[in-house]
Amino acid sequence: xxxxxxxxxxxxxxxxxxxxxxxxxxxxxxxxxxxxxxxxxxxxxxxxxxxxxxxxxxxxxxxxxxxxxxxxxxxxxxxxxxxxxxxxxxxxxxxxxxxxxxxxxxxxxx
Amino acid sequence: xxxxxxxxxxxxxxxxxxxxxxxxxxxxxxxxxxxxxxxxxxxxxxxxxxxxxxxxxxxxxxxxxxxxxxxxxxxxxxxxxxxxxxxxxxxxxxxxxxxxxxxxxxxxxxxx
Numbered sequence: 001x002x003x004x005x006x007x008x009x010x011x012x013x014x015x016x017x018x019x020x021x022x023x024x025x026x027x028x029x030x031x032x033x034x035x036x037x038x039x040x041x042x043x044x045x046x047x048x049x050x051x052x053x054x055x056x057x058x059x060x061x062x063x064x065x066x067x068x069x070x071x072x073x074x075x076x077x078x079x080x081x082x083x084x085x086x087x088x089x090x091x092x093x094x095x096x097x098x099x100x101x102x103x104x105x106x107x108x109x110x
Numbered sequence: 111x112x113x114x115x116x117x118x119x120x121x122x123x124x125x126x127x128x129x130x131x132x133x134x135x136x137x138x139x140x141x142x143x144x145x146x147x148x149x150x151x152x153x154x155x156x157x158x159x160x161x162x163x164x165x166x167x168x169x170x171x172x173x174x175x176x177x178x179x180x181x182x183x184x185x186x187x188x189x190x191x192x193x194x195x196x197x198x199x200x201x202x203x204x205x206x207x208x209x210x211x212x213x214x215x216x217x218x219x220x221x222x
Contacts, residue, residue: 032208032209034210034211042215042216043200043213043214043215043216044153044200044211044213045213046210046211046212049209049210088152088153090211092208092209093208096207096208097155097158097168097208098155098208098209098211100152100153100154101152102150102151102152103152
């Protein structure tokens with residue numbers, strides 16, 4: 001069974017700080033990687049996708065991918081209380097299915 | 111543009127009752143999915159339809175059936191509900207299989 005692992009948290013950061021969320025995956029053949037944000041009681045919302053090694057930036061969000069280490073991360077710069085949510089890492093396996101991690105709960109304190 | 115619409119939002123069933131969750135998308139997506147989300151278990155794939163006319167089992171298909179009615183609609187049926195099926199159910203769709211999923215607002219189902 002392909003696995004995607006995340007620290008469940010909660011991860012607590014002060015407002016304005018950088019939040020770092022990490023994810024590891026077991027399927028070395030994975031090629032597509034995604035980060036979803038899920039507010040409490042709401043549905044997941046896609047915020048980042050990354051396909052090649054390195055960094056991809058979108059506003060305050062940076063996704064980082066290291067396929068050799070089977071590691072994906074999401075950095076949130078200048079964290080705001082509105083960023084408080086659960087962040088789900090998702091990996092498209094070599095068999096073509098999207099596997100979700102259990103999520104990391106982020107709390108940004110004013 | 112409604113995106114992915116699923117109904118109902120809430121449902122309470124008694125053990126053994128049946129029901130169908132409806133899902134429709136207006137984004138002309140090819141692939142559609144049903145997930146369940148339980149505390150501590152994350153999102154688990156029940157069934158998916160990679161394209162119109164095809165359906166396949168996901169990680170937790172037991173106790174469920176699906177129908178891809180047309181390109182827009184993908185329904186999930188519980189034939190004989192069990193308390194273990196108490197969960198939040200999400201429908202999702204994507205243009206390409208297992209890439210950039212868009213989710214519906216969810217159905218909170220309780221089976222007593």
